[in-house]
Structure formats: C-alpha cells, structure tokens
Amino acid sequence: MNSSIPAIDVRGLHKSYGDKLVLDGIDLNVAEGTIFALLGPNGAGKTTAVQILSTLITADAGEIRVAGHDLHSDPEAVRAAIGVTGQFSAVDGLLTGEENLIMMADLYHLGRGEGRRRAAELLAQFDLAEAGKKLAMTYSGGMKRRLDLAMTLVGSPRIIFLDEPTTGLDPRSRHSMWQLIRELVAGGVTVLLTTQYLDEADQLADQIAVLDHGKLVAQGTPEQLKRLAPGGHIRLRFNAPEEFALAGQVLPTAGRDDDALVLQVPNDGSVHSLRALLARIDDASLEVDELTVHTPDLDDVFFAVTGQPTTNATTDTDEKATSK
Amino acid sequence: MSTVSYPMADTATMLRRNLRHAQRYPGLSLGALGMPVIMLLLFGLVFGDTFSAGIGGGSGFDYIDFLTPGILLMSIASGTMSPAVGAAMDMSEGIVARFRTMAIFRPAVLAGHVLGNVIVTTVSLALVVGFAMLLGFRPTASLGDWLLASGLLVALTFALTWFAIALGLKSKTAEGASNIVLPISLLLPFLSTTFIPLASMPSGIRWFAEYQPFTVIIDTLRHLLLGMPMDSGNGWLSIAWCVAIAIVGYAWAQKSYNKGTAA
Numbered sequence: 001m002n003s004s005i006p007a008i009d010v011r012g013l014h015k016s017y018g019d020k021l022v023l024d025g026i027d028l029n030v031a032e033g034t035i036f037a038l039l040g041p042n043g044a045g046k047t048t049a050v051q052i053l054s055t056l057i058t059a060d061a062g063e064i065r066v067a068g069h070d071l072h073s074d075p076e077a078v079r080a081a082i083g084v085t086g087q088f089s090a091v092d093g094l095l096t097g098e099e100n101l102i103m104m105a106d107l108y109h110l111g112r113g114e115g116r117r118r119a120a121e122l123l124a125q126f127d128l129a130e131a132g133k134k135l136a137m138t139y140s141g142g143m144k145r146r147l148d149l150a151m152t153l154v155g156s157p158r159i160i161f162l163d164e165p166t167t168g169l170d171p172r173s174r175h176s177m178w179q180l181i182r183e184l185v186a187g188g189v190t191v192l193l194t195t196q197y198l199d200e201a202d203q204l205a206d207q208i209a210v211l212d213h214g215k216l217v218a219q220g221t222p223e224q225l226k227r228l229a230p231g232g233h234i235r236l237r238f239n240a241p242e243e244f245a246l247a248g249q250v251l252p253t254a255g256r257d258d259d260a261l262v263l264q265v266p267n268d269g270s271v272h273s274l275r276a277l278l279a280r281i282d283d284a285s286l287e288v289d290e291l292t293v294h295t296p297d298l299d300d301v302f303f304a305v306t307g308q309p310t311t312n313a314t315t316d317t318d319e320k321a322t323s324k
Numbered sequence: 325m326s327t328v329s330y331p332m333a334d335t336a337t338m339l340r341r342n343l344r345h346a347q348r349y350p351g352l353s354l355g356a357l358g359m360p361v362i363m364l365l366l367f368g369l370v371f372g373d374t375f376s377a378g379i380g381g382g383s384g385f386d387y388i389d390f391l392t393p394g395i396l397l398m399s400i401a402s403g404t405m406s407p408a409v410g411a412a413m414d415m416s417e418g419i420v421a422r423f424r425t426m427a428i429f430r431p432a433v434l435a436g437h438v439l440g441n442v443i444v445t446t447v448s449l450a451l452v453v454g455f456a457m458l459l460g461f462r463p464t465a466s467l468g469d470w471l472l473a474s475g476l477l478v479a480l481t482f483a484l485t486w487f488a489i490a491l492g493l494k495s496k497t498a499e500g501a502s503n504i505v506l507p508i509s510l511l512l513p514f515l516s517t518t519f520i521p522l523a524s525m526p527s528g529i530r531w532f533a534e535y536q537p538f539t540v541i542i543d544t545l546r547h548l549l550l551g552m553p554m555d556s557g558n559g560w561l562s563i564a565w566c567v568a569i570a571i572v573g574y575a576w577a578q579k580s581y582n583k584g585t586a587a
Contacts, residue, residue, distance in 0.1 A: 054425045055424070056421055057584050057585060058584060076427050077427075079427035082425065084421075084425040088421075090418030091418075092341065092419050094349055095341065095344060103340075106337040107334060107337055109330055152422075
C-alpha cells in the first residue's frame with residue numbers, strides 16, 4: 001500500500017437511527033501504521049462509527065475510503081483489507097480455540113497446511129496453546145478476547161478495528177492486550193480503536209479524536225490534547241490546621257480546600273520547579289502529610305472540551321503519589 | 325478492483341462449522357427426531373387399528389404403510405427448528421458480525437446452516453424409515469422410485485430449511501425462533517393427510533389440507549413407495565412447491581441477513 005494514502009479517510013460522516021442523530025459530520029484521517037483512538041463515553045457513537053467503517057452498516061452520508069478503496073462502491077475490497085474485533089465476543093463458543101482459528105484460515109483460503117501452521121502460531125502468541133483444544137465457550141473473558149483478536153489476525157489484515165478492546169478485562173489482561181496492540185503496530189499494521197478509558201487512549205494512541213454526542217469535539221496527539229486542559233499542580237495535604245494556615249501564607253498562589261486541609265499549587269511537574277517548591281516548604285519547616293504531582297490527564301481534557309466529566313472513574317496513571 | 329469469491333470453499337467451511345455444532349449440541353437435532361418416532365409408535369401401534377377401521381381400511385390395508393410417508397414429512401418439518409434457532413442465535417452473537425465484515429461468499433453463512441440441516445435430516449429420515457420397517461412398513465418401491473422419493477424428501481428439506489431460517493432471522497432470540505417455526509413443524513404435518521385421508525376431514529380443515537404442499541407431497545410419496553394411486557400432476561406439483569418455497573425462503577433469508585450492510 002502506498003504510504004502517502006491514509007489508511008482511513010473519512011469526510012462528513014452522518015448516521016441517524018430514526019430521528020436520533022448518532023454521527024453528526026465526522027471527519028477522520030488515520031495515517032498508515034499508527035494507532036488512532038476514538039475516545040468517548042457510552043452512547044457517543046463510537047461503535048456506530050466502527051460498524052460503518054468496517055462495512056457492517058451503511059452511512060447516511062459521507063465519503064469514506066479505507067485502505068484506498070471507496071467503501072460505498074467497493075465494500076468487498078475494503079473487507080479484504082480489514083480485520084474487526086467487535087465489542088461483543090465474535091468467537092464460536094461451540095468450536096475449540098484451534099477450530100475457530102482454522103475456520104478463519106479456511107475463510108481466508110490459506111490452504112490446509114498453512115492454516116494449521118498459522119493457527120498454532122497464533123495460539124502460542126496469544127498464550128492459548130494449552131486451551132487450544134477446549135471449547136471457546138469455556139474460556140474466561142480475557143481468553144475469549146485474546147482468541148477474538150487472534151481470529152482477526154489470521155488473515156494478516158493491514159487495518160484493524162478494535163471496538164473497546166479492553167472493556168471488562170482485569171488489569172493484567174488489559175496490559176497484555178495493550179502490549180499485543182503495540183506489537184501489531186510495530187509490524188506496520190494500522191489500528192483504529194475505540195475506548196472509554198482515557199488512560200488507554202493516552203497509553204496507546206498516536207492520534208486521539210474525542211467523540212461526544214456524535215460530534216468530534218477535539219482531535220490531536222495525546223500531548224496536544226493535554227495542552228487544551230488547564231495546567232498541572234502539586235497537591236499538598238496537611239494533618240494540622242495550623243500547618244495548613246501557615247502553608248497558605250507561604251504559598252499564596254495555591255488553591256485552598258479548607259475542609260480537607262489541601263493546597264493545590266500550580267506547577268508543571270518538572271524536577272526543577274518541584275525542587276524549588278520543596279525548598280520553600282523546607283525553609284518554612286512545613287509538616288506536609290502527603291504530596292501528589294498531578295499532570296493534566298485526559299480526564300481534564302475531556303472536562304475542558306465537553307464541559308462534563310467522563311462517566312467513568314478517574315484514572316491514576318498520571319499521578320505519582322509520594323507520602324512523607 | 326474486485327475480490328475473488330470462493331462460493332464452494334466458503335460454503336464448505338460454514339457447513340463444517342454447522343456439522344460440528346450438531347455433533348456437540350445434539351439436543352436440538354435429536355429432539356427433532358423424537359417427535360416423529362413417538363408419532364410412529366403412538367399412531368402405528370396404539371391408535372393404528374382404530375384409525376385403520378375408521379377410515380375404512382379393510383384387510384390388506386396396513387395403517388403403518390399409510391402413516392410412514394407423512395411421518396417422514398413430519399421429521400423434515402420438526403427438523404427445521406434447529407437451523408432456525410441456530411441462525412437466530414448466530415445473529416444475536418458477534419460471530420456473524422465478524423463474518424459480515426469479511427470478504428467471504430455472502431450466502432455461505434446461511435447456506436452452511438441449510439446444508440448442515442439437510443445432512444442431519446437425511447440421517448434422521450433414514451432412522452425413521454428403519455424404525456417404521458421394524459413396525460411393519462413394507463414399501464414396494466423399485467430402486468428408481470426410492471431415488472425419486474429420496475430426491476423429493478431432500479428437496480423439501482432444502483426448501484423448508486431456507487424458509488425456516490428466514491423465519492428464524494425475523495426473530496431476535498432463540499426462543500422466538502423456536503416459536504415462529506411452529507406453524508411449519510406442527511400445522512403443516514397435522515393438517516395434512518399424514519394420519520387420515522382428505523375424505524374423512526371436516527370441510528374447513530379439508531380445504532386447507534387439500535391445497536397445502538404436504539398433502540401433495542405425501543400423496544406423491546405414497547405413490548412412489550407403495551404404489552398407491554395419485555392424481556396425475558401431483559409429482560410436478562410437489563416439485564413446484566419445493567422450488568417455490570426454496571426461492572421465497574432463500575430470497576427472504578438473504579434479504580434479512582444483508583439488511584443494512586454495505587452491499
């Protein structure tokens with residue numbers, strides 16, 4: 001594929017169900033060999049967007065090119081270039097893991113020997129070699145998700161759609177899924193994933209588009225998006241009210257929470273500014289109970305661009321707590 | 325640019341999938357076999373003499389001979405529940421969404437269900453014939469008659485299965501699918517000449533029974549297997565019914581399956 005052609009190019013994508021507008025003029029451009037995250041809360045239209053781009057449902061309006069093929073006029077060519085792992089498990093529960101993979105190999109017409117070889121290779125790669133002879137219905141959630149992704153990879157697609165690939169997974173399975181996705185992209189594959197987890201988009205994506213109520217409200221690299229959000233701060237918590245009062249005088253620019261005895265000192269989180277702050281704390285002999293560095297994360301971004309917090313629990317990957 | 329299509333290979337892959345399902349989850353297929361066998365026992369052994377006398381059968385008239393062709397159609401009819409439920413379950417799970425985003429021969433997924441059911445039903449038809457013979461079924465057919473009769477049974481299975489799958493796709497759940505095929509699996513066999521001849525039916529039911537496909541096909545089978553007399557033209561009418569049901573079922577099922585997707 002020519003690298004000057006974007007893997008996915010979408011202009012003016014519209015979709016409504018009845019009078020409910022689900023996607024309201026989406027433009028996306030995904031470069032080949034990158035990870036693109038479509039980020040948004042439940043009901044934002046993420047799944048609908050993936051279903052349209054993967055030929056499962058049709059759009060009401062919009063120009064869509066996937067792998068250089070016009071999706072409207074040549075969906076079969078698009079289908080031949082993509083792999084899709086949907087939100088709901090797309091494995092056949094009454095077949096074993098190995099049989100599921102061989103079925104996919106047959107559908108990609110790999111030939112009997114090559115199909116078996118590919119199935120064995122993927123079972124090993126996805127840590128399913130032992131479970132390969134068991135029915136997929138007996139698999140755990142994480143195993144099913146891995147098998148699901150392995151099935152998507154049987155045909156070595158150049159573009160992969162992952163709809164909420166880690167929703168419902170435990171932290172360990174989630175991290176191994178992230179690792180698998182990174183390895184795929186290292187091999188030159190393009191990934192478009194949807195997620196409602198801000199840390200996931202931050203961890204994986206080269207480009208993030210924030211989707212809210214069917215509209216793209218922000219788009220850019222994780223760094224660019226973070227710049228949209230208000231700056232970071234250092235959070236200082238105190239045990240004693242008198243210490244808190246004193247600190248308020250020493251650090252007059254800090255935001256105050258008098259009930260929790262917490263000060264929020266504007267700070268970019270760099271070592272230099274942190275050292276300067278610690279020096280002032282030492283000079284005043286302040287007894288700080290807890291110090292937390294808070295760099296702006298995508299939660300802040302989401303709040304900044306939509307005016308609403310995400311519905312999910314906040315993430316803590318960007319917070320490094322240091323207790324005294 | 326268009327992609328190469330592999331209709332045979334893709335259908336064969338889907339057929340393998342469905343045969344594995346039938347093998348691992350035999351409940352539905354065996355359940356479908358249960359009803360015709362129970363009917364054979366009940367009507368062949370328990371009610372047989374009374375029915376036989378009631379419809380004016382004298383000596384030389386064996387009710388089990390009269391009964392068996394209809395029971396074969398009942399096996400086909402009750403066998404349609406399994407693919408209807410299977411197709412409905414498929415649609416409610418992610419696996420079909422996956423298939424629909426792949427460059428595979430479009431009708432392959434449903435064709436796999438149909439061919440799988442044709443094979444399973446053929447096995448149960450052979451079992452029903454064997455069982456009927458144990459109970460005294462004595463067909464007089466030549467090899468050619470057997471082949472024609474088998475061809476007709478397979479054609480009807482193929483046609484009814486497409487139709488049942490179309491019905492199954494209309495319902496969103498497995499339970500819905502098993503209910504929606506009941507008219508096929510109950511109404512058609514019971515309101516036909518399976519158990520009693522047309523002449524002994526009340527007029528309303530008789531009108532329905534006379535013009536519905538099962539009666540015509542049962543007549544044709546009785547003619548082929550037992551040499552019983554039949555209206556000329558019933559053979560062709562049987563084939564016409566199978567073709568018509570197959571075409572309507574296939575078109576309807578494909579339409580439901582492809583609904584809303586990029587074509």
